[in-house]
Amino acid sequence: MNLHALTITEASGLLQNKEISSVELTGAVLQRIDQVDRKIKAFLTVDTEGAMEQAKEADKRLASGDAARLTGIPLGIKDLLCTKGLRTTCASKILESFIPPYDATVVTKLKKAGAVLIGKLNMDEFAMGSTTEHSGFQVTRNPWDLNRIPGGSSGGSAAAVAADMCLGSLGSDTGGSIRQPASHCGVVGIKPTYGRVSRYGLVAFASSLDQIGPLGKCVADCAIMLDAIAGHDPKDSTSVPKPVPLFADIEENGLADVVIGIPKEYSATKGIAPNVSERVEKAIQTIESLGARCIEVSLPHTDHSVAAYYVIAPSEASSNLARYDGVKYGFRDKEETDLHQMYRRTRSKGFGSEVQRRIILGTYALSAGYYDAYYGKASQIRTLIKQDFQKAFGRCDAILSPVAPTPAYPIGETLDDPLTMYMSDIFTLSANLAGIPGLSVPCGFSEDGLPIGLQLLGNHFNESMLFRIAHQYEKAAGIVGKRPSL
């Protein structure tokens, strides 16, 4: 048995029945990282010692009979979630040597559940990008084709799961950063409702859009991880004090009472690859065969969502990233100089191009004389986008679409063409603007063997509906368990 290839659901069963130990499982996963990560480059930090320590603790807990579903399970963490005593870089030179003095709430929760935190995963710097090429340290490769991007910004989180270098991982999603890499790497990922998961200890990009969520090898695994991290947190004033259902308790009795909305604007979008449309069409048929009824819905402001997003997200980022000043933590340019020079040199040397581009764009959009035309206008359009979804969810339980217009593209293709990269977020970023949950589940492969993902969007706090549809679809389509050969 290849232990590293297990799902969380499988491994959890074996651990609880004492058929395997967490030390064996963690050892196998570390060995796998040693073998394949030199090709993929998903990890920025592998905490070998810490992981083996946690595995031993988990085995004690399993022996005492006091284990949770994640006890002893090796997970990877996107490198923008603070881990006490373990370097957290946000894939930026400006935080290259930052050792957080505290844990993010989601990390505390995973530790309490007894999970084994195996290391920190690569990403686009400050989560700004859709390819993971914008990391300040290394380019992560797609396990299905090493010449292609894994997607982003949670590219390390998706590639590590796809390559069996962890059983599941945490990512974050500001405009599609969990769902798009999950789609490109052939794994499952969910962005929960805004406020469902605490953002305390998440390095902020755009605070009104950021949300943490899990990536896993199957839908059930993501539900187990979301169970562990969801819930109100007094340390995050935007986390919602609402009861959390047991997500792992997924309804299995068909989809006869489910209505799925297909947005007419999405199929009219330019640039959708034919193999993406075909796979999604086929998925609709499978979901209908499970009893669901599909209807056409309309999201009239789809065409303007990318533009609204690329005003709002950089505006919030320019304000959030003002804290990196070379004084309290992180990199400082040490040349003899005055305070303002030091700020400027530190920030210009510490931030990469994409981050600087977005800071300038955001600062411009918020500056005197432009605020109403850009930020003000975009915030009004955000209201209209939210209303579009409210209307649609009056008629359906979930909305179905592709995740990305094309399968993963070759590394380097959009490096100097930010607008093209931004446009590829068209199907995902509306969910962040509206605050609704979105899930990506694999729905097949292109002729070149590249994974293609299906997106399901749900109404606020209705993640359970997404798990229910995706889990039953995944079983009916029979695509779980396909892994890249490495």
Added chain:
Amino acid sequence: MKITKAEVQHVAKLARLDVRTEEIERFADQIGTVLEYVDTLKEVHTEGVPATSHAITLTNAFREDVVQGQLNQEAALENAPEKSDGAFVVPKVL
């Protein structure tokens, strides 16, 4: 051109960035393209539409004002690039 090189330079200064001369041209180009695209927002009629700053509206997340889980001075200074006598050191201001 939607944004001039001088404007990029000005905004970079506001954002405390020292953008290299050869970068300014590239940024003006790329940001200009994005701004041109963003201009399509003008097509949308928004008179009387309220703005949304947060998708899930919560009012006043209050809690008791009690001291808890604070970092001590040593931990707070742990990551400082330069420190002295329990304080952050910065280059001279005046």
